[in-house]
Amino acid sequence: MADKAIMSGKFVDWGVASRALPGEQVCGDVHLFKPLPDGLLLAVIDGLGHGTEAAAAAAIALGVLNRLAGEPLDVLFRQCHESLVRTRGVTMTAAWLQPVQGRLTWMGVGNVEGMQLRTGRAPQIPVARPVIRSGIVGYHLPSLQPSFTSVLPGDVLAFASDGLNAGFGEALLTDEPPQRLAEQTLERCFKGTDDALLLVAKYLGGRS
Numbered sequence: 001m002a003d004k005a006i007m008s009g010k011f012v013d014w015g016v017a018s019r020a021l022p023g024e025q026v027c028g029d030v031h032l033f034k035p036l037p038d039g040l041l042l043a044v045i046d047g048l049g050h051g052t053e054a055a056a057a058a059a060i061a062l063g064v065l066n067r068l069a070g071e072p073l074d075v076l077f078r079q080c081h082e083s084l085v086r087t088r089g090v091t092m093t094a095a096w097l098q099p100v101q102g103r104l105t106w107m108g109v110g111n112v113e114g115m116q117l118r119t120g121r122a123p124q125i126p127v128a129r130p131v132i133r134s135g136i137v138g139y140h141l142p143s144l145q146p147s148f149t150s151v152l153p154g155d156v157l158a159f160a161s162d163g164l165n166a167g168f169g170e171a172l173l174t175d176e177p178p179q180r181l182a183e184q185t186l187e188r189c190f191k192g193t194d195d196a197l198l199l200v201a202k203y204l205g206g207r208s
Contacts, residue, residue, distance in 0.1 A: 011099040011204050012040060015179025017186040018197035019163070021050040028054025029161045029197035030062050032094075034069050041069045042201060043094035044112045044159040048136065050195050057087040061137065065094070073107055074144040077137060084138025092137060093130055093159055097151065097203070104157070107146040108132035115169050116149060117156040126169060127155070153205040156181075163196025165189040178202050 020027040028047035034040065045061045047054030061080045068079055073094055084090060091110020098104075106114060107130050115126035128149040133142035151157075156172055168189040172181055178200040186198050 012097070012201050013178050013204060014199070014201040015177065015182040016197065016199045017179075017182040019186060019190055019195070021163075021195050022192060024051050024195070026052055026055040027195045027197070028058050029163065029195045030055075030058045031159075031197060031199045032062060032065050032069075033199070033201075034066065036069055039099065040097040041065065041094065042097065042157065042159065042199065043092055044114075044161055044197055044199050045090050045092040046110065046112050046161040046195070046197070047090050048088040053088050054195065057084055057090050057138065060084055060087060061090045061092060073105060073146050077107075077109060077141065077144055081137050081141045087138055089136040089138030091135075091162075093132060095130070095157065095159070097157075097201075099203070099205070102151050104128075104149050104151050105146050106130035106149075107144060109135045109137050109142060109144075111162045112159060113162075113166075114157070114159045116151070117158065117169060117172055118152065119154045151203045153203060155203045157201045157203065159199045161195065161197045163191055163194040164198060165191060168198065172200065 032043040047058035093108030093112040093114045095106035114130045116128040131147045135142040182200045
């Protein structure tokens with residue numbers, strides 16, 4: 001059964017669901033949802049492979065992001081890379097949401113997909129995606145290139161590890177709460193050949 005977590009804030013409602021590869025006791029994919037005084041850090045981290053070694057690598061990266069969450073994204077990726085050199089490594093995508101400015105900064109290394117979806121647009125046509133470079137954090141870190149996009153109230157941000165089918169975004173633009181969207185989409189799109197995690201966040205508007 002999918003792991004469940006949900007939190008409603010002043011400007012974001014979100015949900016997450018994950019599932020380990022059948023036969024494994026732990027999931028090597030983890031997420032971060034970390035509110036800070038001037039914004040919100042979101043991330044999905046995929047430990048390479050599956051099982052305990054994948055989970056251990058993901059946990060190290062998660063610890064770095066938690067500890068240094070106020071730093072720019074490129075700094076976070078480099079610090080994760082340095083901390084993971086003796087592990088399997090991870091792939092990950094991270095995003096920095098600034099609600100007052102209505103601005104999203106994001107980027108990725110590896111194969112964790114991200115997308116921004118907007119009400120009134122066809123679900124299969126995202127408004128924006130982060131720049132994702134080929135590489136492995138902890139083994140080969142490519143040149144880092146953050147990208148920027150504006151967010152509007154009602155926009156949905158989704159981040160998925162490669163344990164989900166590529167078409168997962170088509171099911172996300174509904175009136176369902178983000179937690180239910182994450183659970184239902186994971187149920188429909190889980191490949192069954194790797195760990196999987198889906199993080200869904202709906203932007204409600206800038207803080208008052």
